[in-house]
Amino acid sequence: MASVEWIKTFFFAKTAPLITPSHFRGFPHLTGKECTHCFQCMMICPAPGAIEVIRTEKPGEWKPVIHLGHCIRCGLCVEICPELVLDSGRVHTKNAQDGTYMQFQFHITVNPVTCMGCGICSVACPVNKEIDPQLAAKGTSTSDEVIMRVYKGINTVFHEEKCTGCKTCEEQCPNRSVMVARVLEPLQITEEP
Amino acid sequence: MTLLQSVKNAVRQRSIHVCYVDTGSCNGCDIEVLACLSPRYDLEQYGIYVHNNPREADVLLVIGGVTPQWEDKLKMIWDKMPEPKVAVAIGNCPISGCVYNRPDSLTRPPAKSYIPIAAEVPGCPPRPTEIIQAILSVAPLIFKDWEIRK
Numbered sequence: 446m447a448s449v450e451w452i453k454t455f456f457f458a459k460t461a462p463l464i465t466p467s468h469f470r471g472f473p474h475l476t477g478k479e480c481t482h483c484f485q486c487m488m489i490c491p492a493p494g495a496i497e498v499i500r501t502e503k504p505g506e507w508k509p510v511i512h513l514g515h516c517i518r519c520g521l522c523v524e525i526c527p528e529l530v531l532d533s534g535r536v537h538t539k540n541a542q543d544g545t546y547m548q549f550q551f552h553i554t555v556n557p558v559t560c561m562g563c564g565i566c567s568v569a570c571p572v573n574k575e576i577d578p579q580l581a582a583k584g585t586s587t588s589d590e591v592i593m594r595v596y597k598g599i600n601t602v603f604h605e606e607k608c609t610g611c612k613t614c615e616e617q618c619p620n621r622s623v624m625v626a627r628v629l630e631p632l633q634i635t636e637e638p
Numbered sequence: 639m640t641l642l643q644s645v646k647n648a649v650r651q652r653s654i655h656v657c658y659v660d661t662g663s664c665n666g667c668d669i670e671v672l673a674c675l676s677p678r679y680d681l682e683q684y685g686i687y688v689h690n691n692p693r694e695a696d697v698l699l700v701i702g703g704v705t706p707q708w709e710d711k712l713k714m715i716w717d718k719m720p721e722p723k724v725a726v727a728i729g730n731c732p733i734s735g736c737v738y739n740r741p742d743s744l745t746r747p748p749a750k751s752y753i754p755i756a757a758e759v760p761g762c763p764p765r766p767t768e769i770i771q772a773i774l775s776v777a778p779l780i781f782k783d784w785e786i787r788k
């Protein structure tokens with residue numbers, strides 16, 4: 446009998462494949478909370494094509510869809526979603542414990558050497574058009590409230606904080622002179638002494 | 639089923655030889671494949687051996703987003719492998735190009751447009767457990783009764 450046991454342990458796998466612990470960050474899954482389709486999860490996602498917020502069959506209901514093969518399990522969409530629609534591992538538990546949260550904004554850089562001051566970027570910007578109706582209608586602007594406009598022959602950034610990161614300007618610039626970068630900021634709620 | 643076939647089935651289940659090829663990854667998936675060999679995951683207890691020689695491999699692990707240099711060479715490696723053979727895409731890169739799949743980048747994913755891929759393991763990188771599970775689940779499907787089915 447002992448030899449049968451020995452043969453069994455010799456020839457067959459000795460340990461079952463390890464199970465992934467539940468606190469490991471997996472692919473984000475839905476928590477069932479209502480999605481307000483603010484698209485913040487899509488904006489923050491670093492992997493191309495990993496997350497899409499789509500309209501479901503039910504009228505007025507939206508939900509994020511994670512695409513395997515694209516998602517890198519970074520968990521940023523889980524952290525940024527204001528409605529806690531997504532969850533993964535213990536991201537929310539840890540955030541609640543430590544009082545940590547995530548914020549992002551966009552940083553616009555214009556290359557002064559290659560920018561020829563054509564203004565295509567500022568005219569294409571959808572936020573600019575909303576701020577300054579004159580720019581939307583005529584293509585020229587004198588407003589200081591816009592995100593950016595051509596000033597003294599070069600594209601000048603005035604209000605970076607209004608940028609929504611759509612990158613329309615980047616796509617439209619013929620010289621690739623304007624660049625929009627997302628700046629992520631992990632923050633922690635600190636108690637006042 | 640002949641006796642010879644059942645012997646072949648039994649042996650093939652316990653002797654899976656793996657060759658991995660990095661077609662331009664960040665090295666993350668390579669390290670996870672390497673981790674499979676470590677005592678914690680111990681790949682060899684399942685009868686999987688890493689040789690890195692396509693001529694004696696049964697399973698080809700494709701890692702990386704297929705750079706232009708690899709477009710023809712991936713097929714060359716695949717052709718060198720003896721039948722029966724199976725290719726498994728490890729990580730997001732061979733599936734979609736992952737974070738490198740941007741305009742003007744030097745990646746030409748997916749890998750399945752060059753060689754037939756039987757299974758894909760998503761993740762950036764996938765965990766060693768997921769890689770082992772994928773090999774264990776796909777290899778028997780391809781190798782069992784191969785002579786009868788071909």
Ligand code: SF4
Pocket residue numbers: 479480481482483484485486487498508509525526527528529530531
């Ligand atoms: S999942 Fe969250 S972040 Fe994404 S669109 Fe819905 S509410 Fe906004």
Ligand code: SF4
Pocket residue numbers: 473486489490491492495496511515516517518519520521522523
């Ligand atoms: S986990 Fe990261 S990569 Fe995956 S969908 Fe969310 S933000 Fe994108």
Ligand code: SF4
Pocket residue numbers: 551553569570571572573592607608609610611612613614615625
């Ligand atoms: S990214 Fe979009 S919103 Fe921001 S400046 Fe460019 S066009 Fe305007």
Ligand code: SF4
Pocket residue numbers: 555559560561562563564565566567595599600617618619620621622623
């Ligand atoms: S950044 Fe590009 S699109 Fe904008 S003004 Fe300069 S050259 Fe024109």
